Amino acid sequence: AQTVTQSQPEMSVQEAETVTLSCTYDTSESDYYLFWYKQPPSRQMILVIRQEAYKQQNATENRFSVNFQKAAKSFSLKISDSQLGDAAMYFCAYGASGGGADGLTFGKGTHLIIQP
Amino acid sequence: DGGITQSPKYLFRKEGQNVTLSCEQNLNHDAMYWYRQDPGQGLRLIYYSQIVNDFQKGDIAEGYSVSREKKESFPLTVTSAQKNPTAFYLCASSIGWNEQFFGPGTRLTVL
Numbered sequence: 332a333q334t335v336t337q338s339q340p341e342m343s344v345q346e347a348e349t350v351t352l353s354c355t356y357d358t359s360e361s362d363y364y365l366f367w368y369k370q371p372p373s374r375q376m377i378l379v380i381r382q383e384a385y386k387q388q389n390a391t392e393n394r395f396s397v398n399f400q401k402a403a404k405s406f407s408l409k410i411s412d413s414q415l416g417d418a419a420m421y422f423c424a425y426g427a428s429g430g431g432a433d434g435l436t437f438g439k440g441t442h443l444i445i446q447p
Numbered sequence: 448d449g450g451i452t453q454s455p456k457y458l459f460r461k462e463g464q465n466v467t468l469s470c471e472q473n474l475n476h477d478a479m480y481w482y483r484q485d486p487g488q489g490l491r492l493i494y495y496s497q498i499v500n501d502f503q504k505g506d507i508a509e510g511y512s513v514s515r516e517k518k519e520s521f522p523l524t525v526t527s528a529q530k531n532p533t534a535f536y537l538c539a540s541s542i543g544w545n546e547q548f549f550g551p552g553t554r555l556t557v558l
Contacts, residue, residue, distance in 0.1 A: 433503070
């Protein structure tokens with residue numbers, strides 16, 4: 332079974348600075364998908380960024396970018412120019428490939444605090 | 448507007464009762480999912496359905512049941528066999544391997 336580990340229960344960053352959230356995963360598959368989801372206090376899950384394992388290029392979405400290290404099974408999220416609205420729980424998730432939509436495996440999350 | 452709706456937002460259950468959580472989507476997605484979230488935990492998969500009239504158990508299916516009679520609807524029943532049902536329940540849908548879209552969730556509390 333796949334596992335996803337987020338080793339930082341909580342992170343704090345000053346507004347406008349950069350923060351990196353860590354995620355490692357375990358799988359024997361070669362093709363899969365990785366996601367970062369944001370859950371603000373409203374508890375609505377919002378997709379931040381997605382990475383396909385077959386793509387070597389790291390995904391980027393505005394201030395959000397990932398460092399995908401396939402051999403190391405690492406998938407970290409970098410948030411640049413942190414804003415107060417970035418404060419939330421962040422979950423790393425793994426999705427198996429193979430043509431079936433079998434659900435995602437989530438890490439336990441990192442609580443991101445933005446200091447004004 | 449396309450999206451996923453869940454109802455009710457808050458639900459209270461007495462010991463020994465079955466309760467049903469509603470999940471509806473108008474995104475025309477084939478796949479739908481139910482997740483459970485406990486404090487300090489990530490989301491855990493309860494059941495999923497890739498097509499109408501078919502569904503599969505996830506990692507923590509014991510004490511839960513589902514049906515998928517319509518593409519748009521995927522209700523979850525929490526049965527009396529679920530010994531610790533107090534949690535936040537999230538429904539999601541997707542097309543294949545694109546992102547999963549989530550509903551706003553239902554908070555279930557056992558009295």
